[in-house]
Amino acid sequence: MITARGVTKKFGDITAVNNISFSIRDGEITGLLGPNGAGKTTMLRMLTCFLKPDAGAITIDRYSVDENPVEVRKIIGYLPESAPVYGDMIVYDYLSFIADVRGIVDSDRIAEIGDECGINEVMHMDISQLSKGYRQRVGLAQSMIHNPDILILDEPTSGLDPNQIIEIRNLIKEIGKKKTVILSTHILPEVEATCDRVIIIDRGNIVADDSTANLQSDSGGMKRIIVKIAGSDYPTLSAELGRLAGVVKVEELHDGGLVGARVTAGGGGDVRPDIFKMISSKNWILYEMLQEQRSLERVFRELTGGGAQ
Amino acid sequence: MIFKEKTRLVGDEIRAYFHEPLTIMKKELMTYFYTPIAYIVITAFLIVTGIFFFKDFFYYNQAEMRGFFQFLPLILTLVVPAITMRLFSEEIHSGTIETLMTLPVTTLKTVIGKFFAATLFVSLMLAPTLIYLITIIIVGSPDPGPVIGGYLGAVLLAGAYSAVGILTSSLGRNQIIAFITGLLACFFLWLVDKIIVFLPNRLSFLEYFGSDFHFRNISRGIIDSRDIIYFFSIIAISIFLTTKILDDRR
Numbered sequence: 001m002i003t004a005r006g007v008t009k010k011f012g013d014i015t016a017v018n019n020i021s022f023s024i025r026d027g028e029i030t031g032l033l034g035p036n037g038a039g040k041t042t043m044l045r046m047l048t049c050f051l052k053p054d055a056g057a058i059t060i061d062r063y064s065v066d067e068n069p070v071e072v073r074k075i076i077g078y079l080p081e082s083a084p085v086y087g088d089m090i091v092y093d094y095l096s097f098i099a100d101v102r103g104i105v106d107s108d109r110i111a112e113i114g115d116e117c118g119i120n121e122v123m124h125m126d127i128s129q130l131s132k133g134y135r136q137r138v139g140l141a142q143s144m145i146h147n148p149d150i151l152i153l154d155e156p157t158s159g160l161d162p163n164q165i166i167e168i169r170n171l172i173k174e175i176g177k178k179k180t181v182i183l184s185t186h187i188l189p190e191v192e193a194t195c196d197r198v199i200i201i202d203r204g205n206i207v208a209d210d211s212t213a214n215l216q217s218d219s220g221g222m223k224r225i226i227v228k229i230a231g232s233d234y235p236t237l238s239a240e241l242g243r244l245a246g247v248v249k250v251e252e253l254h255d256g257g258l259v260g261a262r263v264t265a266g267g268g269g270d271v272r273p274d275i276f277k278m279i280s281s282k283n284w285i286l287y288e289m290l291q292e293q294r295s296l297e298r299v300f301r302e303l304t305g306g307g308a309q
Numbered sequence: 310m311i312f313k314e315k316t317r318l319v320g321d322e323i324r325a326y327f328h329e330p331l332t333i334m335k336k337e338l339m340t341y342f343y344t345p346i347a348y349i350v351i352t353a354f355l356i357v358t359g360i361f362f363f364k365d366f367f368y369y370n371q372a373e374m375r376g377f378f379q380f381l382p383l384i385l386t387l388v389v390p391a392i393t394m395r396l397f398s399e400e401i402h403s404g405t406i407e408t409l410m411t412l413p414v415t416t417l418k419t420v421i422g423k424f425f426a427a428t429l430f431v432s433l434m435l436a437p438t439l440i441y442l443i444t445i446i447i448v449g450s451p452d453p454g455p456v457i458g459g460y461l462g463a464v465l466l467a468g469a470y471s472a473v474g475i476l477t478s479s480l481g482r483n484q485i486i487a488f489i490t491g492l493l494a495c496f497f498l499w500l501v502d503k504i505i506v507f508l509p510n511r512l513s514f515l516e517y518f519g520s521d522f523h524f525r526n527i528s529r530g531i532i533d534s535r536d537i538i539y540f541f542s543i544i545a546i547s548i549f550l551t552t553k554i555l556d557d558r559r
Contacts, residue, residue: 045407048411049411049559050407050410050411050559051559052559070413070414070415071413073411073412073413073414074413076411078407078408078411080404080407080408080411081404082404084403084404084405084406084407084408085405085408086340086403086405087403088340088343088344089336089339089340089343093336093339097332097335097336098412100332100335101329101332101333101412101413101414102412102413103328139408142408
């Protein structure tokens with residue numbers, strides 16, 4: 001259980017985090033989402049006692065971050081942004097240093113965590129020689145070595161290739177089954193793919209705090225489907241699509257030789273079977289049918305003033 | 310029996326308190342010997358001290374290490390900041406400070422760990438100079454007082470300079486700046502008892518701030534609590550200030 005009440009942090013004249021309050025229940029994967037410079041990292045650094053809030057209070061479990069930073073750090077695992085690790089050490093020595101400081105006596109633990117994070121094959125390499133992906137995993141191993149109840153990850157997938165991103169996401173989801181995870185990111189699909197809950201912050205303020213599902217459906221609950229066919233013209237297609245149940249709006253899409261339409265559909269049901277049946281009954285050729293799932297992205301753009309990509 | 314039990318408990322407590330500083334110390338020492346810096350610094354140190362030792366050894370034909378101990382404070386002034394400069398600056402520069410400072414260790418213990426590492430490293434660097442001692446024992450019979458006092462003073466001086474160097478290393482992310490400010494601070498401590506001849510008489514108490522002044526006292530073979538207190542004060546003040554600076558960065 002993590003609670004923040006009225007947390008504020010200033011750097012000179014800049015207010016990085018402005019009067020933020022939230023609470024996170026045990027066993028949730030929470031995404032802290034926001035454009036660059038929104039205050040995500042500052043917020044996480046305050047949770048991990050790396051920075052002190054100027055005002056407000058943070059409690060983690062039953063410990064106050066102000067009064068008991070050492071106890072808080074014991075139950076937290078933290079992967080800082082871009083996973084800073086000691087370049088001139090080998091992976092094994094680095095992990096055994098962390099284990100030793102954290103008072104872990106079990107000598108098999110390093111091999112175990114290496115297995116979990118997939119770094120056993122680089123255990124005896126200099127950290128500075130590792131690729132970004134491996135370095136990130138070493139950072140992750142470091143943050144999980146003491147089996148913490150709370151895991152705080154600052155942009156865990158930044159700089160990784162698509163395969164590695166998927167691996168790390170799966171790993172996070174796996175961990176999230178047993179532990180409380182807070183991760184920050186500015187990548188929307190990441191939140192949609194991994195988080196139960198989203199806190200969107202912008203310029204130091206919380207602009208949304210809800211479950212991922214709620215945020216997605218709140219944005220009007222509209223689905224957008226792109227249809228591309230051959231064998232007809234746009235007016236006919238548009239008229240036929242408009243007749244289907246649930247379709248709210250049909251717009252023209254220009255795409256070379258194909259006839260394209262963007263269909264906006266409301267209601268609970270899925271209109272794709274109907275679209276397909278209609279097209280096949282007309283003997284048109286269906287080249288493409290795609291449902292856009294970008295509602296969270298739209299929420300994000302609206303809330304953060306279009307500042308993010 | 311009860312007394313024994315009590316001392317055992319106190320012993321356990323001390324061991325528990327120093328577990329984290331010692332772990333950090335081990336890691337820092339390991340890093341020193343992973344990189345070539347350690348070997349370069351040690352080699353340079355041995356060449357320079359060797360020159361000062363053998364110069365006197367052959368010129369004066371006397372079985373003593375006075376030449377070596379005479380120049381040791383100045384050499385340490387130069388060498389110790391080079392050893393300590395990376396201890397915090399590099400962590401701040403590379404961002405590893407964030408990992409380090411979010412481990413369940415108080416800032417004070419972290420600083421103590423790094424201080425132990427630097428002091429032990431300098432002591433290891435001094436160890437090969439015992440060969441000079443063996444050389445003079447073979448050819449003559451040196452007075453044990455100045456030799457024991459000299460080495461004790463050297464270790465205390467190494468500790469004081471290490472603490473000062475760590476303090477300047479915690480000031481920023483640039484190692485070069487940490488080295489230069491550390492060098493200036495140590496050099497000032499070395500210099501202060503030598504400039505009092507230019508100052509009015511009532512400022513002569515400044516002599517007590519001089520590191521070389523206290524080192525000379527000890528290396529005469531007279532171990533006086535005032536000199537020991539001086540070195541421990543420098544160490545304590547520097548460690549306290551470093552802790553304060555690092556905590557205020559938050």
